[in-house]
Every structure is written in C-alpha cells, then in structure tokens.
Amino acid sequence: MEGCLFCGIVAGDVPAQVVHSTDRVVAFRDINPAATVHVLVVPREHHAHAAELADAAPEVSAELVTVAAAVAADEGHPDDYRLVYNTGAGAGQTVFHAHLHLLAGELTGPLA
Ligand code: 5GP
Numbered sequence: 300m301e302g303c304l305f306c307g308i309v310a311g312d313v314p315a316q317v318v319h320s321t322d323r324v325v326a327f328r329d330i331n332p333a334a335t336v337h338v339l340v341v342p343r344e345h346h347a348h349a350a351e352l353a354d355a356a357p358e359v360s361a362e363l364v365t366v367a368a369a370v371a372a373d374e375g376h377p378d379d380y381r382l383v384y385n386t387g388a389g390a391g392q393t394v395f396h397a398h399l400h401l402l403a404g405e406l407t408g409p410l411a
C-alpha cells in the first residue's frame with residue numbers, strides 16, 4: 300500500500316533488521332525496543348490491523364504466531380515471551396499495517 304512504512308520494509312525499500320522471513324510473513328527488530336528482544340511480525344500483504352488480517356487471511360494470522368514462537372526460540376526464549384497487538388490509535392497503534400509485537404527477556408520501556 301502506497302505510503303505504508305511496513306509495506307516499505309516488506310518490499311525492501313525501507314531498511315530493517317530482518318530476523319525471519321517466509322513467503323507470507325516477515326519478522327524484523329523494532330527500531331525502538333521495549334524489551335531485550337522486541338521483534339515485529341507482519342504479513343507481506345497489507346491489512347490495517349489484526350482483526351482485519353484474521354478475517355481476510357486466517358492462515359496468515361496463525362502464521363504470525365508460529366513465526367513469533369520460532370523467533371522467540373531463536374533468540375533464546377522458547378518458553379517465555381509476550382505477544383501483543385495494538386489496535387486503534389487510542390490503544391497505541393501508530394503503524395496501520397497489522398503487526399504482532401514479540402517481547403522477550405527483560406522489559407526495558409513502554410510499548411508505544
Ligand atoms: P504500534 O505502536 O503501531 O503497535 O507499533 C509500531 C512499532 O513500530 C513501534 O514499536 C515502533 O517502535 C516501531 N517502528 C516505527 N517505525 C519503525 C521503523 O522505521 N523501523 C522499525 N524496525 N520499527 C519501527
């Protein structure tokens with residue numbers, strides 16, 4: 300989608316530290332981490348928020364969770380991690396391309 304930051308990262312037009320990638324999902328480090336491990340897992344296809352994604356593509360929605368689990372394990376936290384979706388500006392959503400926050404290790408700051 301034109302002007303979408305995370306579409307830009309998925310396309311490789313905006314630089315990001317990608318840690319995991321599949322044909323449907325990309326995971327990259329959050330630029331302003333709120334935990335020792337803070338990775339964003341996004342669908343390659345643009346959807347504004349988690350519920351829109353789950354409605355349009357439930358299998359991709361599930362893949363975000365399984366990719367997040369794989370990244371958590373890769374980062375040394377196979378059994379203890381948090382998954383967060385912010386939905387709506389009032390709840391802190393700032394990028395309107397669905398993204399799952401993976402947080403593991405120590406919390407180091409507020410989540411948007
Ligand atoms: P939200 O507040 O929408 O749930 O989460 C957006 C997240 O994207 C924030 O945690 C913010 O730090 C992160 N973010 C914003 N701009 C960039 C960027 O250019 N690159 C990366 N890697 N993360 C970003």
Ligand code: ZN
Pocket residue numbers: 300303304305306307344345346395396
């Ligand atoms: Zn997008």
